[in-house]
Amino acid sequence: MSVVGHSPPPFFKRGPAPLARLFFFASLSIGLLVADLRFHTLEWARSAAATALLPAQRIASIPVDAVSDLAGYFGGMAKLKAENDALRRDKLAQAGELLRQQQLEQENLHLRALLDMRARQPAKGRLADIVYAARDPFSRRVIIDKGSQAGIEDGQAVIDELGVVGQVTRTYPLTAEVTLLTDKDQAIPVQVQRNGLRAILAGAGASALKLRFLAPNTDVKVGDILVTSGLDAVYLPGLPVAKVIKINRDNSFSFAQISCEPLAGVERHGQVLVLGRRITPPLPPERAAESKVPAKGKKARRTKP
Amino acid sequence: MMQPTNSSRRILLPVKIWFIAFTLMLAFFLNLIPFGRLPGIPDWVALVLTFWCVHQPLKVSMGVAFVLGVLMDVADASILGQHALAYVLLAFAAGGLSRRILWFPLLQQALHILPLLLGAQVVMLAARMISGGEFPGLAWFLGSFVAVALWYPLTYLLLLPQFQPEERDHTRPI
Numbered sequence: 001m002s003v004v005g006h007s008p009p010p011f012f013k014r015g016p017a018p019l020a021r022l023f024f025f026a027s028l029s030i031g032l033l034v035a036d037l038r039f040h041t042l043e044w045a046r047s048a049a050a051t052a053l054l055p056a057q058r059i060a061s062i063p064v065d066a067v068s069d070l071a072g073y074f075g076g077m078a079k080l081k082a083e084n085d086a087l088r089r090d091k092l093a094q095a096g097e098l099l100r101q102q103q104l105e106q107e108n109l110h111l112r113a114l115l116d117m118r119a120r121q122p123a124k125g126r127l128a129d130i131v132y133a134a135r136d137p138f139s140r141r142v143i144i145d146k147g148s149q150a151g152i153e154d155g156q157a158v159i160d161e162l163g164v165v166g167q168v169t170r171t172y173p174l175t176a177e178v179t180l181l182t183d184k185d186q187a188i189p190v191q192v193q194r195n196g197l198r199a200i201l202a203g204a205g206a207s208a209l210k211l212r213f214l215a216p217n218t219d220v221k222v223g224d225i226l227v228t229s230g231l232d233a234v235y236l237p238g239l240p241v242a243k244v245i246k247i248n249r250d251n252s253f254s255f256a257q258i259s260c261e262p263l264a265g266v267e268r269h270g271q272v273l274v275l276g277r278r279i280t281p282p283l284p285p286e287r288a289a290e291s292k293v294p295a296k297g298k299k300a301r302r303t304k305p
Numbered sequence: 306m307m308q309p310t311n312s313s314r315r316i317l318l319p320v321k322i323w324f325i326a327f328t329l330m331l332a333f334f335l336n337l338i339p340f341g342r343l344p345g346i347p348d349w350v351a352l353v354l355t356f357w358c359v360h361q362p363l364k365v366s367m368g369v370a371f372v373l374g375v376l377m378d379v380a381d382a383s384i385l386g387q388h389a390l391a392y393v394l395l396a397f398a399a400g401g402l403s404r405r406i407l408w409f410p411l412l413q414q415a416l417h418i419l420p421l422l423l424g425a426q427v428v429m430l431a432a433r434m435i436s437g438g439e440f441p442g443l444a445w446f447l448g449s450f451v452a453v454a455l456w457y458p459l460t461y462l463l464l465l466p467q468f469q470p471e472e473r474d475h476t477r478p479i
Contacts, residue, residue, distance in 0.1 A: 018366070018397060025367045025393040029374065032386030037436050042385050049379040053337075057380070060337035132339035134382040137445050138438030141382055170382075177382055184439040205439045 043170070050172045061132050125159075125273035126150060131175065133269070140183040140203065142166075144272065147174045155234055157275045163240035163264035164188065164228060165272055176274075180266050181241070182207055190241050191229040195219055198229050201242060201260065207267050209242050211258035216249040218256055226260065236275065240264075317467040320361055324466055328353050329365075329373065337380055344444035347452035350377055351395060351425055355418055356456075356463055358399035359406050370396035387432045391425040398424070415456035422449040 015021070036042050128144040146152050148171045156168045158178050166186065170177040179186050182203040190211075191198045197219060204210045214220065224244045230237025240263045248257035332349035340346045350373055357365035374389030381388070398421050399406075406417045426449055434440065 018400060021367050022393065022397040025371045026390060028371065029386045029390035029393055032375070032389060033384060033432060033436075034386075036385040046379055046385065049376070050382075053376075053380055056334060057337050060334055061339050064339055133341045135336070135339060135341075136381045136383040137342065137441035138383065138433040140439070143382070185437060 046170075047172050051174060054174060057132075064132070125275045126152070128152075128158075128176075128272055128274050130178075130269045130272060133267075134177065139185070140180040140205065140267070141169070142178050142180065142269070143175050144168075144178055144274070145175060146274065147172045147176050149173050152176045152274055153277055156277055157235045157239075158272050159239060159275060160264045160270065160272050163242075163262065164235065165262075165264045165266055167234065168274065178272070181209060181262050181264075182266055187212075188235065188241060189229045189231045190226040192220060193225040193227050193240075194221075198231070199226075201226060204259075207261060209260040209262060211244070211260060212255065214256050214258060216251055216253070216256045220244060220247060220256070220258055222247060225263070317464065318469065320364070320467060322364065325357055325361065325365060328463060329357070329369070333373065333376060333380075336377065342441075344442075345447040345451045347448045347455060348422070348425075349452075351392065351422055352452040352455065352459065353463070354392060355395060355399045355421060356459060358396045359403045359414075359418075360464075362400040362403045365396070366400050367393050367396045384433070384436060387429050390432060391428040394428055395421055395425040411457050411460055414460075415453045418456055419449065419453045422452055 016024070032042070126146060128146040128150075130142045131145050132143055134141040134143060144152075144158075152168055152171050154168055154171055158165045158168060164181060166178045166180040166183070167188075168176050169179040180203070181188060181201075182205055184203050184205055186203045188201050189198065190201045197214075199214055200212050201209050202212050211220070211226070222244050225240060226242045226244070228235040228237055228239045228241055242260040242262050244258060244260050246259040248259075250257065329350070332353040335349040354365070354370055354373060358370070370392035371389050374387075374392035375385065377383075377388035377392075378385045399418075402417065402421075406414050409417065423446065426446055430441075
C-alpha cells in the first residue's frame with residue numbers, strides 16, 4: 001500500500017503485506033469466536049474487561065437516563081397520583097390474601113410434615129436495578145447493578161412483581177447479565193395452571209414466547225396461564241410466566257403452534273428480584289447408585305467380596 | 306497531509322496520533338450509550354475507523370481494528386470475535402480502497418463507504434446467525450445508512466485540526 005505521503009515509509013520496515021495481516025487478524029478473530037462459542041474459555045478476560053469498562057459505561061448511560069428522567073418529570077404529578085391510587089387499590093385488594101398467607105404457609109408446612117414430604121424452599125431474593133439493555137441486537141439481555149460481590153450467581157432466576165423475567169447467565173464482580181425469557185436460546189419448563197400439563201416454553205424474540213413440542217390436540221386454551229413447574233431445580237414452582245394468546249392447531253405441523261406473551265414486564269426497565277439458588281433435591285436412590293459407579297470405578301467393586 | 310483529489314488541492318498539516326486515538330475513543334464512548342433497540346443508531350466506531358483507514362492507511366489499519374473490535378465485543382456483551390472479525394475486514398477493505406475513494410468528491414466517497422459498512426454488518430449477522438442468534442430485523446441495517454449520511458460533516462470535523470495553519474501569517478499563499 002503505497003501512499004504519496006508526507007513522511008514516506010522507510011524501505012525495509014514496511015511490515016507484512018496487507019493480505020498477510022488480514023489473514024492473521026481474521027484467523028485470530030475466528031479463533032476467538034470459536035473459543036468463546038464452543039469452549040467458553042474466555043470468561044475471565046471478558047469479566048476483567050467488563051469491570052474495567054464499567055465507569056465509562058455508567059457515564060455513557062447518563063444522557064439516556066437523563067432523558068427518561070426528564071420525561072418522567074414532565075409526566076408529572078397527575079400520573080404519579082394515578083399510579084399511587086392504583087397501587088393503594090391493589091394493595092387493599094390483595095390484603096385479604098396477604099394477611100392470610102402467613103397462616104397458610106404455616107398450615108402448608110404442617111400438612112407437608114404430616115404427609116412426610118420435603119418442605120418447600122422459601123423464596124428469598126435480592127433486589128437489583130436494571131441498568132441498561134445490552135446493545136447486542138442478536139439477543140435479549142439486560143444488565144443489572146448487582147454482581148458476584150453481592151452474591152449473585154450464574155443460573156439464578158430473576159422475577160419482577162408480575163412473574164418471571166429471566167435468568168442470570170453471566171456474572172461480573174459488580175454487574176450481572178440477565179438473559180430475558182424472550183431470548184431465542186432461553187427455555188423454561190412450565191405447566192398450565194388450569195390442568196397441570198407440563199411443557200417447555202422457549203423465547204421467540206420481541207416479547208413473544210412459544211410453547212414447544214405439544215401435540216395439536218393438547219388441552220391448552222387461549223388465555224391459559226403458564227406457571228413454572230420447578231422441574232429444572234432453577235425456578236421455584238408456581239411462579240407465573242406467560243399467558244397463551246394464540247393457538248394454531250394445523251395438522252400439517254407435527255406440533256401445535258402456541259404463541260404466548262410474558263406476564264412480567266420482560267422488556268421494560270425497572271427493579272427486579274434475583275431469587276436465591278434452589279437447593280437441588282438429592283437424586284432418587286437408584287439413580288444416585290448409577291451415578292456413583294463410574295466415579296468410583298472398578299476399584300470399589302473389587303473391594304466388595 | 307491529504308492525498309490529491311480532484312476537488313480539493315488543499316495541503317493539510319500532518320495528522321496527530323493523539324487526535325486519532327482521541328476520536329476513536331470518543332466513538333467507542335458514543336457506542337456505549339445504551340439506546341436499546343432504537344433503529345438508525347450508527348456504529349460510531351465502525352464509521353470513525355473507516356474514516357481513518359481511508360485517510361491514514363499507514364497509521365490506522367487492521368491491528369487497531371482488531372483491538373477496537375474486541376473492546377466492542379466486551380461492551381456489547383456479544384460473542385468475543387464478532388466485532389473484531391467485522392472490523393478487521395472493514396479496515397482491510399477501507400485501506401485497500403483508500404486511494405480510489407479519496408479521488409472522488411465527498412458525496413461519492415460516502416457512496417463508496419456504504420457497501421463497506423453494510424458488509425461489516427453482514428459479517429456480524431453471519432457470525433451470529435451461525436451461532437443461533439435472533440434475526441434483528443431489517444431496521445438494524447438503517448444504522449449504516451445514517452452513518453453514511455454523516456460522512457460529509459464527519460470529514461470536515463475530523464480534518465479540522467489539519468486545516469489550521471501552524472502560525473497565522475497573512476502573507477502566506479496558503
